[in-house]
Amino acid sequence: MSSEAHNHAHENDHGHDHEHHHKDTFITKYIFSIDHKMISKQYLITGIIMGIIGVGMSMLFRMQIAWPEESFKIFNILLGDKFAPNGVMTNEVYLALITIHGTIMVFFVLTAGLSGTFSNLLIPLQIGARDMASGFLNMVSYWLFFLSSVIMVISLFVESGPASAGWTIYPPLSALPQSISGSGTGMTLWLVSMAIFIASSLLGSLNYVVTVINLRTKGMSMTRMPLTIWAFFITAIIGIISFPVLLSAALLLIMDRSFGTSFFLSDIYLAGEVLNYQGGSPVLFEHLFWFLGHPEVYIVLLPALGITSEVIATNARKPIFGYRAMIMSIIAIAFLSTIVWGHHMFISGMNPFLGSVFTFTTLLIAIPSAVKAFNYITTLWKGNLQMNPGMLFSIGLVSTFITGGLTGIILGDSTLDINVHDTYFVVAHFHLVMGISALYGMFAGIYHWFPRMFGRMLNKNLGYVHFWVTAVCAYGVFFPMHFIGMAGLPRRYYTNTNFPLFDDLANVNVVITVFALVGGVFQLVFLWNFFHSIFYGKKAEQNPWKSNTLEWTAPVEHIHGNWPGELPEVHRWAYDYSKPGHDEDFVPQNVPMKPGEEVLHH
Amino acid sequence: MTTFLILIVVALLAIALWQLTKIFDLTQVGSRVNDTQVADDNDNKVNGYLMFAFLVFIYITTIYCVWNYGHFPLLSDSASEHGPLVDNLMIISLVLIFIVQTITQALLHYFAFKYRGREGQKALYFADNNKLEVIWSSIPAVVLAGLILYGLYAWNNIMFVDKEQEQDAIIIELYAKQFGWEARYAGTDNVLGKANVRYIEGVNNLGVDLSDPNAQDDFASTELHLPKGKRVIFKMRSQDVLHSAYMPHFRAQMNCVPGMVTTFSFIPTLTTTEMRERPAIVEKVANINAIRAKNSEKLVAKGEAALEPYTFDYLLLCNKICGASHYNMQMKIVVDTPEDFNKWMKEKQSKTIAAAVKVAAAEAAATEAQAAKPDTTSVTTTKDTTLVAHSTEVK
Numbered sequence: 001m002s003s004e005a006h007n008h009a010h011e012n013d014h015g016h017d018h019e020h021h022h023k024d025t026f027i028t029k030y031i032f033s034i035d036h037k038m039i040s041k042q043y044l045i046t047g048i049i050m051g052i053i054g055v056g057m058s059m060l061f062r063m064q065i066a067w068p069e070e071s072f073k074i075f076n077i078l079l080g081d082k083f084a085p086n087g088v089m090t091n092e093v094y095l096a097l098i099t100i101h102g103t104i105m106v107f108f109v110l111t112a113g114l115s116g117t118f119s120n121l122l123i124p125l126q127i128g129a130r131d132m133a134s135g136f137l138n139m140v141s142y143w144l145f146f147l148s149s150v151i152m153v154i155s156l157f158v159e160s161g162p163a164s165a166g167w168t169i170y171p172p173l174s175a176l177p178q179s180i181s182g183s184g185t186g187m188t189l190w191l192v193s194m195a196i197f198i199a200s201s202l203l204g205s206l207n208y209v210v211t212v213i214n215l216r217t218k219g220m221s222m223t224r225m226p227l228t229i230w231a232f233f234i235t236a237i238i239g240i241i242s243f244p245v246l247l248s249a250a251l252l253l254i255m256d257r258s259f260g261t262s263f264f265l266s267d268i269y270l271a272g273e274v275l276n277y278q279g280g281s282p283v284l285f286e287h288l289f290w291f292l293g294h295p296e297v298y299i300v301l302l303p304a305l306g307i308t309s310e311v312i313a314t315n316a317r318k319p320i321f322g323y324r325a326m327i328m329s330i331i332a333i334a335f336l337s338t339i340v341w342g343h344h345m346f347i348s349g350m351n352p353f354l355g356s357v358f359t360f361t362t363l364l365i366a367i368p369s370a371v372k373a374f375n376y377i378t379t380l381w382k383g384n385l386q387m388n389p390g391m392l393f394s395i396g397l398v399s400t401f402i403t404g405g406l407t408g409i410i411l412g413d414s415t416l417d418i419n420v421h422d423t424y425f426v427v428a429h430f431h432l433v434m435g436i437s438a439l440y441g442m443f444a445g446i447y448h449w450f451p452r453m454f455g456r457m458l459n460k461n462l463g464y465v466h467f468w469v470t471a472v473c474a475y476g477v478f479f480p481m482h483f484i485g486m487a488g489l490p491r492r493y494y495t496n497t498n499f500p501l502f503d504d505l506a507n508v509n510v511v512i513t514v515f516a517l518v519g520g521v522f523q524l525v526f527l528w529n530f531f532h533s534i535f536y537g538k539k540a541e542q543n544p545w546k547s548n549t550l551e552w553t554a555p556v557e558h559i560h561g562n563w564p565g566e567l568p569e570v571h572r573w574a575y576d577y578s579k580p581g582h583d584e585d586f587v588p589q590n591v592p593m594k595p596g597e598e599v600l601h602h
Numbered sequence: 603m604t605t606f607l608i609l610i611v612v613a614l615l616a617i618a619l620w621q622l623t624k625i626f627d628l629t630q631v632g633s634r635v636n637d638t639q640v641a642d643d644n645d646n647k648v649n650g651y652l653m654f655a656f657l658v659f660i661y662i663t664t665i666y667c668v669w670n671y672g673h674f675p676l677l678s679d680s681a682s683e684h685g686p687l688v689d690n691l692m693i694i695s696l697v698l699i700f701i702v703q704t705i706t707q708a709l710l711h712y713f714a715f716k717y718r719g720r721e722g723q724k725a726l727y728f729a730d731n732n733k734l735e736v737i738w739s740s741i742p743a744v745v746l747a748g749l750i751l752y753g754l755y756a757w758n759n760i761m762f763v764d765k766e767q768e769q770d771a772i773i774i775e776l777y778a779k780q781f782g783w784e785a786r787y788a789g790t791d792n793v794l795g796k797a798n799v800r801y802i803e804g805v806n807n808l809g810v811d812l813s814d815p816n817a818q819d820d821f822a823s824t825e826l827h828l829p830k831g832k833r834v835i836f837k838m839r840s841q842d843v844l845h846s847a848y849m850p851h852f853r854a855q856m857n858c859v860p861g862m863v864t865t866f867s868f869i870p871t872l873t874t875t876e877m878r879e880r881p882a883i884v885e886k887v888a889n890i891n892a893i894r895a896k897n898s899e900k901l902v903a904k905g906e907a908a909l910e911p912y913t914f915d916y917l918l919l920c921n922k923i924c925g926a927s928h929y930n931m932q933m934k935i936v937v938d939t940p941e942d943f944n945k946w947m948k949e950k951q952s953k954t955i956a957a958a959v960k961v962a963a964a965e966a967a968a969t970e971a972q973a974a975k976p977d978t979t980s981v982t983t984t985k986d987t988t989l990v991a992h993s994t995e996v997k
Binding site (some may be wrong): 017054091092095125167175179181198267268274280283319320321322324325347349352370377385388391392398401402403406407409410415429457458459461462465468471472476479481482487488490492493494498499500501503505508518525538541554569575578579585 | 612619626627637638639640641645646648649650652654656659660664665667668671672673674675676677687688692693695696698701702705706708710711713714717718719720723724725726728729730731734735737739742743746749750752753755756757758760761762779780799800802809817831834841842843844846848850853854855856858859860861862864884886888890894897909910912914917919920921922923925926927928929930932976
């Protein structure tokens with residue numbers, strides 16, 4: 001296989017020589033580009049735009065939760081007279097907002113925006129390849145993602161409202177427009193958008209896997225790959241395994257909705273009449289959904305952890321601690337992630353015996369997760385930490401990953417899940433462990449690789465402000481949220497005022513919302529920094545962070561094929577930071593071993 | 603007014619941002635001009651100290667929340683027999699979590715502070731240590747094994763009801779629909795009649811199969827009454843979409859799924875009156891009433907009706923998104939002493955669903971007879987036996 005890889009590399013070399021003869025037009029360079037670096041920028045910018053929509057929505061509904069049924073001009077401006085008459089948000093649009101917020105953040109920002117951006121940027125550059133295995137498929141993958149984003153955004157403007165059955169779209173609520181108005185055209189568009197999204201994700205993932213297996217440069221053995229690549233590689237594999245299951249669930253749901261089948265529906269009396277459906281089960285849908293849904297958590301999180309590993313090692317000027325243990329934990333987490341989906345369904349009505357099994361497998365995941373957390377902490381120990389914004393976000397990630405992960409011990413335990421299931425405790429848990437952590441991973445990646453992407457530096461001081469305000473607000477939002485969750489406050493309630501029982505929690509909700517609004521507004525700092533620096537940032541040098549990985553050996557100026565001339569050859573692993581016997585505190589991977597230099601099991 | 607306030611907030615935020623950036627700029631005055639946008643010693647120092655401050659922030663947040671919000675979590679005063687088992691495990695897990703959280707966050711942020719970069723400092727080349735890896739995989743493994751065992755023991759106790767317990771239990775159906783609850787009691791025979799949504803007609807809104815002999819003494823209630831000290835087995839059905847029957851004070855929850863019957867069971871241990879007298883509940887209710895009184899003042903000032911004072915009641919809430927009014931789908935639960943419960947049952951027993959259907963049919967027949975005197979013969983009640991292939995057996 002390795003000789004094949006070399007042949008391929010050679011072909012690419014050859015192709016590269018001819019590149020100079022034709023000029024890229026605007027369209028082939030910026031729009032229908034097949035260059036992985038350009039595609040990664042497209043992913044990033046689309047992801048950021050979707051992120052603005054998703055975070056904006058959360059700010060709106062947080063205002064409704066804190067000040068229920070109060071009139072805000074901003075509601076009327078953004079939602080219109082129909083959804084916010086006199087500036088009061090309606091209960092229907094509240095559900096639509098939480099549904100689309102969840103969908104956009106999980107799939108469009110943290111799956112495509114994070115994994116799409118950095119897999120595309122880093123896989124070829126860090127393994128020393130000219131481009132992805134198939135540049136064309138890569139382009140198709142992005143444009144399908146773009147199309148699905150457009151459809152999802154369009155669904156916000158249909159008359160009956162966007163999908164509003166929760167991002168988990170459990171039938172029958174999502175299947176029957178009589179049960180909620182968002183399950184009409186809005187849900188159809190949601191399903192179409194997601195089906196296209198899944199196609200995009202699969203094309204992307206297949207490309208990543210093939211590229212990592214076949215196009216590694218000379219000397220880049222699997223155990224010399226940076227942990228980022230390991231994370232992207234394994235993420236792509238679990239994506240390939242689990243996304244088709246969601247596609248099947250979506251297709252079956254489309255059948256139920258439009259063609260009268262009864263896969264998920266049975267014995268329903270709605271709006272004064274008995275419906276014809278017989279013999280299906282909503283629990284089947286839950287199984288299919290969560291068979292993707294749980295691995296999805298790790299599809300979101302693993303790339304963030306991979307990025308963090310790289311950023312922490314570089315900025316700590318130390319090798320990542322326990323490189324092999326890190327790889328083993330990524331693989332263990334990926335494997336376990338496919339057999340724990342039932343912990344979302346302890347009280348769904350499935351056999352309680354299955355609950356026991358899923359409790360067992362779920363709590364097992366804590367072990368590789370703990371290993372990762374401890375390894376990060378040990379990497380910091382006796383380092384020489386360079387507090388660049390990317391590093392701050394990485395440390396922040398480890399912190400929220402621990403805080404959010406620990407409460408998983410409660411939710412993964414079927415006995416305890418009975419009373420906190422679907423309360424704000426769950427919301428706090430998963431936002432910290434996958435939402436905030438993955439966002440921090442994404443920010444860490446953006447701050448760290450911005451010079452590589454745009455040839456310019458982000459302003460570090462704005463980066464510090466961005467990080468510290470975000471970090472304080474993230475805890476300010478989600479730490480108190482655990483407490484109202486354990487008090488039994490259900491999520492997805494438009495207002496809690498119908499329950500005097502919860503009146504004493506209203507103040508906490510105000511605190512949470514204020515933190516959320518401040519945190520949300522301060523993301524403008526990032527947006528300004530990002531878009532301003534693309535054009536006016538300080539010009540970057542080739543290797544500003546003094547990093548070991550191959551992407552920093554390529555010239556700042558982007559060229560198709562990444563390296564002029566020969567591809568770099570790899571002689572060592574990616575983590576020779578502060579290695580004794582070297583003058584500098586970093587030794588790039590393409591530097592040959594000195595005679596007699598100690599090889600650390602690689 | 604609101605617009606003005608929002609403008610002020612935005613302006614203040616902008617100023618805060620400007621000042622913050624300035625602080626960071628000022629921290630660099632005096633040192634050699636560095637515009638590489640790569641962190642220098644000064645940045646490392648400032649952010650290292652901030653890391654330490656952030657650790658303090660995490661601790662203060664934790665203490666503040668525990669101090670001020672610590673009485674919210676449902677960790678004591680459960681009203682069911684399995685409640686203390688759950689609460690106990692919850693407390694053990696929480697203590698464990700707080701310990702691990704305190705230690706790991708301290709290490710993380712302290713290291714970030716302690717080893718902040720300095721010119722000339724060299725990091726330790728420390729890449730691997732199998733002993734350490736083994737230690738920190740096995741400690742969580744052992745601790746988790748304990749938690750898993752306790753959890754599974756409790757789970758089995760709660761979810762599996764054996765034959766013997768079933769015999770002296772009372773069986774109640776919880777029926778969910780958009781957006782309300784109803785309870786169906788099995789009556790004197792303690793066996794619920796078969797039911798299916800296809801039988802729904804008129805007053806028979808739970809779809810009870812009236813040809814089933816077991817269904818004859820079933821009666822419905824919009825308030826859930828439970829006897830103290832007796833096992834209750836809930837059979838849950840849903841008429842339309844997924845709902846979840848959440849009874850937080852009993853540490854009980856189960857989804858209601860259209861097309862199938864789900865089940866949950868517990869033994870209530872405190873009557874509503876006893877619960878109201880619990881010190882924690884008394885305090886909670888007083889606190890809530892103080893808040894309500896304050897809110898009422900504002901409402902009255904605006905010319906709206908004041909809020910009613912709150913008295914504690916057990917509640918059944920819907921906890922699975924089920925449509926636009928999901929936020930207000932509740933039913934009052936009353937736990938009675940066995941004597942009171944029996945009295946209530948006696949009162950209710952005469953008002954069976956079967957009787958109500960008969961009355962309704964008779965009334966319909968009477969009105970129809972009046973409307974069209976010539977052909978009274980066509981009035982029938984046979985519609986009950988419509989095309990139901992197999993009614994869902996509620997057993």
